[in-house]
Amino acid sequence: xxxxxxxxxxxxxxxxxxxxxxxxxxxxxxxxxxxxxxxxxxxxxxxxxxxxxxxxxxxxxxxxxxxxxxxxxxxxxxxxxxxxxxxxxxxxxxxxxxxxxxxxxxxxxxxxxxxxxxxxxxxxxxxxxxxxxxxxxxxxxxxxxxxxxxxxxxxxxxxxxxxxxxxxxxxxxxxxx
Amino acid sequence: xxxxxxxxxxxxxxxxxxxxxxxxxxxxxxxxxxxxxxxxxxxxxxxxxxxxxxxxxxxxxxxxxxxxxxxxxxxxxxxxxxxxxxxxxxxxxxxxxxxxxxxxxxxxxxxxxxxxxxxxxxxxxxxxxxxxxxxxxxxxxxxxxxxxxxxxxxxxxxxxxxxxxxxxxxxxxxxxx
Amino acid sequence: xxxxxxxxxxxxxxxxxxxxxxxxxxxxxxxxxxxxxxxxxxxxxxxxxxxxxxxxxxxxxxxxxxxxxxxxxxxxxxxxxxxxxxxxxxxxxxxxxxxxxxxxxxxxxxxxxxxxxxxxxxxxxxxxxxxxxxxxxxxxxxxxxxxxxxxxxxxxxxxxxxxxxxxxxxxxxxxxx
Amino acid sequence: xxxxxxxxxxxxxxxxxxxxxxxxxxxxxxxxxxxxxxxxxxxxxxxxxxxxxxxxxxxxxxxxxxxxxxxxxxxxxxxxxxxxxxxxxxxxxxxxxxxxxxxxxxxxxxxxxxxxxxxxxxxxxxxxxxxxxxxxxxxxxxxxxxxxxxxxxxxxxxxxxxxxxxxxxxxxxxxxx
DNA sequence: AATGAATGAGGATTCATTCAT
DNA sequence: CATGAATGAATCCTCATTCAT
Numbered sequence: 001x002x003x004x005x006x007x008x009x010x011x012x013x014x015x016x017x018x019x020x021x022x023x024x025x026x027x028x029x030x031x032x033x034x035x036x037x038x039x040x041x042x043x044x045x046x047x048x049x050x051x052x053x054x055x056x057x058x059x060x061x062x063x064x065x066x067x068x069x070x071x072x073x074x075x076x077x078x079x080x081x082x083x084x085x086x087x088x089x090x091x092x093x094x095x096x097x098x099x100x101x102x103x104x105x106x107x108x109x110x111x112x113x114x115x116x117x118x119x120x121x122x123x124x125x126x127x128x129x130x131x132x133x134x135x136x137x138x139x140x141x142x143x144x145x146x147x148x149x150x151x152x153x154x155x156x157x158x159x160x161x162x163x164x165x166x167x168x169x170x171x172x173x174x175x176x177x
Numbered sequence: 178x179x180x181x182x183x184x185x186x187x188x189x190x191x192x193x194x195x196x197x198x199x200x201x202x203x204x205x206x207x208x209x210x211x212x213x214x215x216x217x218x219x220x221x222x223x224x225x226x227x228x229x230x231x232x233x234x235x236x237x238x239x240x241x242x243x244x245x246x247x248x249x250x251x252x253x254x255x256x257x258x259x260x261x262x263x264x265x266x267x268x269x270x271x272x273x274x275x276x277x278x279x280x281x282x283x284x285x286x287x288x289x290x291x292x293x294x295x296x297x298x299x300x301x302x303x304x305x306x307x308x309x310x311x312x313x314x315x316x317x318x319x320x321x322x323x324x325x326x327x328x329x330x331x332x333x334x335x336x337x338x339x340x341x342x343x344x345x346x347x348x349x350x351x352x353x354x
Numbered sequence: 355x356x357x358x359x360x361x362x363x364x365x366x367x368x369x370x371x372x373x374x375x376x377x378x379x380x381x382x383x384x385x386x387x388x389x390x391x392x393x394x395x396x397x398x399x400x401x402x403x404x405x406x407x408x409x410x411x412x413x414x415x416x417x418x419x420x421x422x423x424x425x426x427x428x429x430x431x432x433x434x435x436x437x438x439x440x441x442x443x444x445x446x447x448x449x450x451x452x453x454x455x456x457x458x459x460x461x462x463x464x465x466x467x468x469x470x471x472x473x474x475x476x477x478x479x480x481x482x483x484x485x486x487x488x489x490x491x492x493x494x495x496x497x498x499x500x501x502x503x504x505x506x507x508x509x510x511x512x513x514x515x516x517x518x519x520x521x522x523x524x525x526x527x528x529x530x531x
Numbered sequence: 532x533x534x535x536x537x538x539x540x541x542x543x544x545x546x547x548x549x550x551x552x553x554x555x556x557x558x559x560x561x562x563x564x565x566x567x568x569x570x571x572x573x574x575x576x577x578x579x580x581x582x583x584x585x586x587x588x589x590x591x592x593x594x595x596x597x598x599x600x601x602x603x604x605x606x607x608x609x610x611x612x613x614x615x616x617x618x619x620x621x622x623x624x625x626x627x628x629x630x631x632x633x634x635x636x637x638x639x640x641x642x643x644x645x646x647x648x649x650x651x652x653x654x655x656x657x658x659x660x661x662x663x664x665x666x667x668x669x670x671x672x673x674x675x676x677x678x679x680x681x682x683x684x685x686x687x688x689x690x691x692x693x694x695x696x697x698x699x700x701x702x703x704x705x706x707x708x
Numbered sequence: 709a710a711t712g713a714a715t716g717a718g719g720a721t722t723c724a725t726t727c728a729t
Numbered sequence: 730c731a732t733g734a735a736t737g738a739a740t741c742c743t744c745a746t747t748c749a750t
Contacts, residue, residue, distance in 0.1 A: 008270055010188030013744060024711040026747080035745065093185055093268055127349075129342050132325055137346055140321015141314040148313030165306050169314055172304075173350035191720060201736045203722080212720065365541030365627055368741060378715045383742065445624055447539055481703075483696050486679055491700055494675015495668040502667030519660050523668055526658075527704035544723060555732040557726080566724065715747080722740070729732085 001042045005088040009039050009097060036097040043094055046085045047105045053078045054112065064120035068174065071116070072142070072167045079146040080158035090143045110135065120174075127176050134174060141170050178219045182265040186216050186274060213274040220271055223262040224282045230255045231289065241297035245351065248293070249319070249344045256323040257335035267320045287312065297351075304353050311351060318347050355396045359442040363393050363451060390451040397448055400439040401459045407432045408466065418474035422528065425470065426496070426521045433500040434512035444497045464489065474528075481530050488528060495524050532573045536619040540570050540628060567628040574625055577616045578636045584609045585643065595651035599705065602647070603673070603698040610677040611689035621674045641666065651705075658707050665705060672701050 003012040003020055014035055018025040032038040057074035058067050079086040094102070113135045120126030127134065145166050180189040180197055191212055195202040209215040234251035235244050256263040271279070290312045297303030304311065322343050357366040357374055368389055372379040386392040411428035412421050433440040448456070467489045474480030481488065499520050534543040534551055545566055549556040563569040588605035589598050610617040625633070644666045651657030658665065676697050 007273065008185055008187045010185045011273060014746085015744070018712095025745090026712065027710055029746070030709070091270055096184065096188055127346060129346070130339070133322065133339060133343060134346070136321040136325030137318040137343060138321075140317040140319065140324065141350070142317065143321065144313040144315075144317015145310065147317065148309055162307070162310060166310060166314060169304060169306070169311070169350045172352075173318070173346045175349075190718080192718090202720085203737065204735050206721065207734060210721095361627060362539055362541045362624055364539045367739080369739090379741090380716065380743075381714050384713065389741070447622055450538065450542060481700060483700070484693070487676065487693060487697060488700070490675040490679030491672040491697060492675075494671045494673065494678065495704070496671065498667040498669075498671015498674065499664065501671065502663055516661070516664060520664060520668060523658060523660070523665070523704045526706075527672070527700045529703075545725080546723075549733095556724085557733065558731055560725070561730070711748105711750085713747105713749095715745105717744095719743075720741090723738095724736105726734105726736080727732105728734095 001046060001088055002084050004039065004042060004092075005084040008092060009094070014038075036099075039094070039097040040099055040102040043089070043098060043102045044105050046082070046089055047102075047109065049082075049085075050075070050078050050089065051105065051109045051112070054109070058116070060116075060119075064116070064123060064125035065171065065175070067116060067120075068171055069167060071113075072170065073163065075142055076146070076163045076166075079142075083146070086146060091147060113139070117174075121176075124176055126174050138170055138174060141166075141173070178223060178265050179261050181216065181219060181269070182261040185269060186212075186271070213276075216271070216274040217276055217279045220266070220275060220279045221282050223259070223266055224279075224286065226259075226262070227252070227255050227266065228282065228286045228289070231286070235293070237293075237296075241293070241300060241302035242348065242352070244293060244297075245348055246344060248290075249347065250340065252319055253323070253340045253344075256319075260323070263323060268324060290316070294351075298353075301353055303351050315347055315351060318343075318350070355400060355442055356438050358393065358396060358446070359438040362446060363389075363448070390453075393448070393451040394453055394456045397443070397452060397456045398459050400436070400443055401456070401463065403436075403439070404429070404432050404443065405459065405463045405466070408463070412470070414470075414473075418470070418477060418479035419525065419529070421470060421474075422525055423521060425467075426524065427517065429496055430500070430517045430520075433496075437500070440500055445501060467493070471528075475530075478530055480528050492524055492528060495520075495527070532577060532619055533615050535570065535573060535623075536615040539623060540625070567630075570625070570628040571630055571633045574620070574629060574633045575636050577613070577620055578633075578640065580613075580616070581606070581609050581620065582636065582640045582643070585640070589647075591647075591650075595647070595654060595656035596702065596706070598647060598651075599702055600698055602644075603701065604694065606673055607677070607694045607697075610673075614677070617677060622678060644670070648705075652707075655707055657705050669701055669705060672697075672704070 003016050006012075007016070014025050014028060017038070018028055021028070028038065032041060053074050054071055058070045060067065062070070110132075114131045117126055117131040117134050121128055121131070180194050183189075184193070191202055191205060194215070195205055198205070205215065209218060230251050231248055235247045237244065239247070287309075291308050294303055294308040294311050298305055298308070357371050360366075361370070368379055368382060371392070372382055375382070382392065386395060407428050408425055412424045414421065416424070464486075468485050471480055471485040471488050475482060475485070534547050537543075538547070545556050545559060548569070549559055552559070559569065563572060584605050585602055589601045591598065593601070629637075641663075645662050648657055648662040648665050652659055652662070
């Protein structure tokens, strides 16, 4: 994953992947039939972890304001703890190698977020409008927030005060009224 | 640019670039000494155009609400008219080949946005907080907004009603009070 | 080596080298990081062998006349047994790719010859004059002698009578008085 | 010629040749149909000049000792005045591009030298043996003599005392008795 | 099952040659 | 006639994949 993050999928060589993993190139091919399938597996693994982090943190019965805070904090924490994984997932293009199973994991996360938005809109807590658009705005804001760091610097997603400030701003974007 | 957008910089071959440009591979090397320098030039060209589009559209003396609308519309329009250029600029990683001159163009855009935010904060029109964070949130929201499209589908950034709805939402995130 | 001899270093392609070696192009790069380094290795290998052939054949305690005969015969034999290697070493320019380690091997041979000449001059057996000049004349004569062959013809360095005749002539050039 | 000397024929580019000549690449092709033919012309030009230098300097009726001195001095002078031309002619391989007309010029020089040797042998002034072998030894010695210089250093062929010393040594190799 | 050398197709780059200006 | 940009085959080198050990 780290190789992909630093060099892009196409810019990474299996030799580099193997070396960082501390195994031989041939060994990778015992577990993955191709570079593409390895890319898929890496994507699914980390996208799945991000999804789990959210699902574990959010109480679906809580009011939107609360649920949103839980969601935002969970994702910011994930991005702070695994900055390279988050960068791999969100700052790159995966179309070249992502297959349907990989896409499915991504869709699960969107579905979760959509359910949250729709419920909030029905409760009059979230601004009306196409749910996918609101998700795109809010998730995009999160990605921008974590990216607003020069590589190597401690991610702003790790500063609790900043995380809270950003969360409040984004909630202002989502909330109804 | 189109090749880079579709296949990633590292995933693009000079042969493909040449073919799409309708020239021979060797001809590219008469204008650019390397693939990297070509990447740089493409980046600078389009980042520069995006910057120009904003600068031309925004009245720096206008109230923040107005200036923001101008900025948002200019960028949404740019993304709608040049979806692949915008995708190349914003959905990808350029670290592998971007040199200082390329970075400089990117910094100009940030500087412009920062000036806007700072002025708005001084006027009490924009929410307090680190300007760069607010820019990251808003610009991230824009990127998310334009990205919220399955490839081939008409970009949401091209639908005037959606653009307005998104603009209002993002302004709600930025405005003071 | 054979490719370099026939086509010059710059005129040889790695593909040709690989084909003659009976391996794939990529395999060469597992052993040598570049064409230059391959050229170096080839040079060092054969220059080293030529040096060994001399060192093994010459008795440094013998009178100059004897030692010279041993040296001349050893080199003539080397040139007759490895005409292409000798041609590679002596009929070509290596400046474009030879590094210091390659140069060092060449210098060893010169140093050996210089010691021989100096000792002979001290013993009054070899004509006075700058040792390096005498070496250049004699070694040049050897190179000329072996070169005096149209490609494909049996090398004159392989005809014992000719080798002896040449040796006597060159000794007449070197001997004192 | 300078480009060929420094980089080898195969290692030289027409672009470099053109630049040093102060003309455009296309202009070369108005005078020479190909790189090979240019190589030929350069070879013939300089080999012809070397030949002329000898022919002009040598009195064919003079005794061998005298004629040899004239020949040696003429060539040493040529090598001293045109070190790069001499290096191009003698330190390199021309087989890859030399055609019959180029070879003819080289053969003329050999023929001239052979006539000298044969006449000297008939007069009992030059050591018996295959004339071509003696020529190879003597010409090889000359090449070695001029080569005995580190690039950039003033050529030993330019030091009159050295030239005379070398000439005497080489004559000792050739003379009868 | 793990290894890593071998393979050769593919990629970036060069360069002899052409040809419109 | 001179120029030098354009061409694309050929060159050096890389890298996904295979397979004998």
